[in-house]
Amino acid sequence: xxxxxxxxxxxxxxxxxxxxxxxxxxxxxxxxxxxxxxxxxxxxxxxxxxxxxxxxxxxxxxxxxxxxxxxxxxxxxxxxxxxxxxxxxxxxx
Amino acid sequence: xxxxxxxxxxxxxxxxxxxxxxxxxxxxxxxxxxxxxxxxxxxxxxxxxxxxxxxxxxxxxxxxxxxxxxxxxxxxxxxxxxxxxxxxxxxxxxxxxxxxxxxxxxxxxxxxxxxxxxxxxxxxxxxxxxxxxxxxxxxxxxxxxxxxxxxxxxxxxxxxxxxxxxxxxxxxxxxxxxxxxxxxxxxxxxxxxxxxxxxxxxxxxxxxxxxxxxxxxxxxxxxxxxxxxxxxxxxxxxxxxxxxxxxxxxxxxxxxxxxxxxxxxxxxxxxxxxxxxxxxxxxxxxxxxxxxxxxxxxxxxxxxxxxxxxxxxxxxxxxxxxxxxxxxxxxxxxxxxxxxxxxxxxxxxxxxxxxxxxxxxxxxxxxxxxxxxxxxxxxxxxxxxxxxxxxxxxxxxxxxxxxxxxxxxxxxxxxxxxxxxxxxxxxxxxxxxxxxxxxxxxxxxxxxxxxxxxxxxxxxxxxxxxxxxxxxxxxxxxxxxxxxxxxxxxxxxxxxxxxxxxxxxxxxxxxxxxxxxxxxxxxxxxxxxxxxxxxxxxxxxxxxxxxxxx
Numbered sequence: 001x002x003x004x005x006x007x008x009x010x011x012x013x014x015x016x017x018x019x020x021x022x023x024x025x026x027x028x029x030x031x032x033x034x035x036x037x038x039x040x041x042x043x044x045x046x047x048x049x050x051x052x053x054x055x056x057x058x059x060x061x062x063x064x065x066x067x068x069x070x071x072x073x074x075x076x077x078x079x080x081x082x083x084x085x086x087x088x089x090x091x092x093x
Numbered sequence: 094x095x096x097x098x099x100x101x102x103x104x105x106x107x108x109x110x111x112x113x114x115x116x117x118x119x120x121x122x123x124x125x126x127x128x129x130x131x132x133x134x135x136x137x138x139x140x141x142x143x144x145x146x147x148x149x150x151x152x153x154x155x156x157x158x159x160x161x162x163x164x165x166x167x168x169x170x171x172x173x174x175x176x177x178x179x180x181x182x183x184x185x186x187x188x189x190x191x192x193x194x195x196x197x198x199x200x201x202x203x204x205x206x207x208x209x210x211x212x213x214x215x216x217x218x219x220x221x222x223x224x225x226x227x228x229x230x231x232x233x234x235x236x237x238x239x240x241x242x243x244x245x246x247x248x249x250x251x252x253x254x255x256x257x258x259x260x261x262x263x264x265x266x267x268x269x270x271x272x273x274x275x276x277x278x279x280x281x282x283x284x285x286x287x288x289x290x291x292x293x294x295x296x297x298x299x300x301x302x303x304x305x306x307x308x309x310x311x312x313x314x315x316x317x318x319x320x321x322x323x324x325x326x327x328x329x330x331x332x333x334x335x336x337x338x339x340x341x342x343x344x345x346x347x348x349x350x351x352x353x354x355x356x357x358x359x360x361x362x363x364x365x366x367x368x369x370x371x372x373x374x375x376x377x378x379x380x381x382x383x384x385x386x387x388x389x390x391x392x393x394x395x396x397x398x399x400x401x402x403x404x405x406x407x408x409x410x411x412x413x414x415x416x417x418x419x420x421x422x423x424x425x426x427x428x429x430x431x432x433x434x435x436x437x438x439x440x441x442x443x444x445x446x447x448x449x450x451x452x453x454x455x456x457x458x459x460x461x462x463x464x465x466x467x468x469x470x471x472x473x474x475x476x477x478x479x480x481x482x483x484x485x486x487x488x489x490x491x492x493x494x495x496x497x498x499x500x501x502x503x504x505x506x507x508x509x510x511x512x513x514x515x516x517x518x519x520x521x522x523x524x525x526x527x528x529x530x531x532x533x534x535x536x537x538x539x540x541x542x543x544x545x546x547x548x549x550x551x552x553x554x555x556x557x558x559x560x561x562x563x564x565x566x567x568x569x570x571x572x573x574x575x576x577x578x579x580x581x582x583x584x585x586x587x588x589x590x591x592x593x594x595x596x597x598x599x600x601x602x603x604x605x606x607x608x609x610x611x612x613x614x615x616x617x618x619x620x621x622x623x624x625x626x627x628x629x630x631x632x633x634x635x636x637x638x639x640x641x642x643x
Contacts, residue, residue, distance in 0.1 A: 021187040025180045026349040032340050040313030044172070044339045048179045049393045055183045056386040059190055063383050067376055070618075079623055 010069035014062040021058045025051045097252040098427075104436030105251070105443060109268070112290055112444050116275030116283040141371050143380050145285055149452075150381055151388045152288030153368045154359065155182075157243040157446035158236075160295070160395060161419055167399025168409075169418040171324040171336030173344050174567075175396050177351040182389035185356035186382040193360065193369055193378040195528040198619040199612055200370055201626050207456075208366045209464040212523045217608025218535040219468055224542055225520045226464035229363040230490075232513030233457045236362070237494035238506040240446040240453075241265060242419065245498070247439045250423035262499055268443065273491050276451045277484050281371055284451040291448050294441035296391065301434070302401075302426075303394045309429055310404045316397075319404035347569050347578040354583035358518040361525075363456035364449065374621040398422055405429060450491070458486035508553075508565040515549035515568070515582040522593050528617065535608045537596035545589035552581045 024030075031047045038046045141149060159178070167175035196211065205211045209229065213222030248264045275283045307313050324336035340348050359365060369378050402421040407428055409420045426438045462483040467474050474482070497506055523538045558566030569578045619626050 018187040018190060022184045022353075025183045026353055028340060028345040028348045029342070032342075032345065032348075034339055040317060042317060042339060045176070045317075045397070048176070048183075049390065051183050052179070052386050052390045052393065055186065056383060059186055059386075060383040062187075062190060063376075063379050066379070070376075074620070079620070 010065040014065050017058045017062050021055045025055065098432055098435075100432035101251050101427075101436035101439060104433060105247075105440045108290075108294070108437070108440035109271075109443060112287050112447070113271050113275065115286050115290065116271075116279060118286075141285065141373060141377070143377050143384075146368070146372050146377050146381050147384055148288040148292055149285045149371070150365070150368050150385060152284065152291050152445070152448035153364055153452045154385075154449075155388050155392060156236075156240055156449040157442050158239040158449075159392065160442060160445060161243040161246055161422055162239075163392060163396045164399035164402065164422045165418040165420075167320075167396050168402045168421040169336065169399075171320070171338055173337045173340055173348055173351070175399060176393075177348050177355070178396060179389065179393040180349070180352035181355045181359075182392055183386065184352060185359050186385060188356055189360050190379055190382040192525050192528050193382075194375045195617045196366070196524075197369060197372065197375050197378060198626075199528070199616045201375075201621070202616040202619045202623075203612060206370065207363060207460050207463050208361070208520070208524050209460055212520075212527060213464065213468070214611045215527045215531060216523070216533075216535040216538065217610060218539070221523060221535050221539050221542075221608075222464050222468065224539060225523060226460040228516050228520050228542075228546070229361075229460050230457045232517040233363055233453050234490065234494060235497070235506050235509035235513050236364075237450050237453045237457075237491065238497040239510050240450040241269070241494060241498045242506060244268060244443050244446045246417075246419045247423050247442050250420060250427050251439060265498070266495075268447070269491065269495050272447050272450060273488055276454060276487055276491075280484075281367065281452065281455055284448045284455075285371075287444065287451075288448050291441065291444045294437060295445060298426075298434075298438040298441050299391055299395055299398075302398060302438075306398070306401050306405075306425075306429060310401055316400050316404045320400040323403050343578070346572075347580070350580040350583045351568070354518060354580040354586065355514065357521055357586070358514050358582060361517045361520050362453075363460055364453040367452060367456040367459065375619070398425060401425060450494075454487040454490045454494075455483070457490045458483040461486045461490075511565060511568050512550060512553055515553060515585060516546055518582040518586050519545040519549065519589050521586060522590055531607075531610050532597065533593055534597040534600040534605065536605065537593045537600055540596055541589040541591075541593035544592055545585040548588055549581050549585035552585070556581075 025048065031044055033044060034042045036043055041049075163175055163178045165175075196208070199205065199215075200211060203211075203214055205214065207226065207229070209222045209226035212225045213219060216222075245265055307316060310316055321338045324338040325334050327333070328335045337344055360369070372378055399421060402425040405425055405428060407421055407424040409416050409418055409424060423439065423442070426435045430438065462474075462479050466482050466486075467479065471478070519542050522533065522541060526533060552570045553568065554564050556566040556568075556570055557564060568581055570581050570584070571577065572579045572584055
């Protein structure tokens with residue numbers, strides 16, 4: 001059971017972060033307005049462009065969490081780490 | 094051919110020529126040997142790393158058509174039909190982060206080349222797999238045609254075209270012959286290599302445009318001002334505003350359903366899956382989900398070029414004398430940039446059409462080969478035969494797209510592409526939900542798919558353009574029994590899902606036999622180097638592109 005409980009936080013937190021990254025940019029009513037403007041951009045436009053960055057950061061965090069967890073799981077099962085496996089080839093590709 | 098801009102034309106020809114050479118050389122790039130299997134030709138040997146995948150997926154998803162159509166929509170009708178592309182390409186990455194690695198793993202352990210292969214293996218139903226394959230092919234064909242429409246807009250702006258048909262269509266025919274030839278000889282490696290050039294050019298052009306043009310046009314304040322004036326003015330034909338500058342409350346549901354529906358549909362397209370399956374290990378697609386948003390930013394900035402075209406007051410009258418918003422961006426470049434730089438921009442769009450067109454035709458061809466030819470016509474096909482059939486099919490697919498663009502009205506391609514988006518989303522339950530559970534019954538999935546396809550098509554047909562009174566006037570319709578507008582694809586998807594759930598409960602209660610699932614739960618977590626996950630040489634040695642299980 002210890003493996004299962006170790007798995008949970010990474011997946012659980014990632015799930016929440018990904019849900020935020022999907023749901024918040026779709027809440028149109030929260031950003032369909034003109035003011036405040038930024039460099040002449042209405043709020044509607046700059047806010048959505050800003051979410052490109054926020055979403056990229058959230059997904060990166062999830063990537064770190066999930067891939068660390070998967071490495072741990074794979075190590076526990078005695079499987080190879082494919083990232084190390086192909087690391088040197090990766091460099092020249 | 095009158096008023097040809099020779100500087101532009103020469104630059105486009107030079108860049109195009111360079112790209113052609115690359116396309117043919119790509120056959121030998123990082124090749125493990127023979128091109129005589131579908132893994133080699135159709136998936137580039139399944140060996141692409143993070144960096145190449147970033148370019149390949151970027152080149153694949155953000156097509157020339159996107160680059161012309163999104164700002165064109167902004168130019169013509171504003172935020173709802175144009176800027177939704179930004180939330181769309183934001184939410185797509187968290188969504189694919191969740192399921193794409195599982196598709197990678199199960200495909201690599203079972204030798205699947207297409208999403209329909211997976212569906213066939215998971216549900217043990219050739220009918221369902223055929224439905225997914227046919228939907229994929231139907232949705233992809235008009236998409237390829239639209240790449241050519243994007244290219245045509247560029248050629249037209251450069252002054253190519255004229256009174257006789259041959260001169261008008263010749264550039265497109267040449268571009269097309271070149272594309273067909275190197276896809277045939279190099280397979281997926283060709284677009285992967287060309288994607289570098291395409292994206293390099295596009296980043297350069299947009300970077301310059303976004304800094305230089307606002308400066309030329311009097312700053313962002315006046316650009317947004319001009320857009321607001323145009324879009325909020327009343328259209329005399331309909332008595333309603335011309336477009337939407339910032340959506341009002343009635344536009345909210347349209348905006349977010351367009352974004353969500355398109356995001357869910359994007360990775361159902363066979364060409365997206367092809368690019369993902371060509372990666373080297375399970376995590377590359379996840380890593381890419383974190384870095385691909387760079388393209389979304391690019392797309393957002395590009396959308397704003399549509400507003401710049403409003404401010405610059407570009408003339409979008411086509412050679413046929415009718416207004417064509419698709420010309421907004423090429424004309425903006427032509428008008429505001431020096432000739433040589435406009436030439437580079439046009440080359441970027443033209444080359445940008447080649448990359449996705451190549452990948453799409455490969456993906457459609459793979460579907461045909463695996464899920465129609467092998468499943469129904471010749472089950473004992475060898476990998477060499479599969480590759481050969483696929484190569485020919487990719488030629489046919491492209492030829493079909495070309496005939497489409499040249500012989501038929503552009504609006505037919507546009508209508509079909511609109512329908513394609515609606516159709517392709519209906520394969521989501523079978524593919525994505527199937528990656529997590531096999532609870533859904535195969536006949537329920539097939540019925541849900543069929544009903545939603547018909548419903549979506551009828552709904553789209555019933556949308557009448559208020560100005561032209563033509564059918565297929567857009568992708569938005571009221572949700573049945575409400576007055577809220579939504580993206581038809583998403584409404585149909587909800588209907589699809591409800592039918593699948595209800596029928597599954599009934600079919601399970603009646604104990605109707607489910608199909609034989611040939612996948613194993615551990616398949617969905619497998620990674621490169623694990624037992625059973627095949628690298629290319631093993632597949633070839635074994636003499637079967639589809640290992641034991643199928």
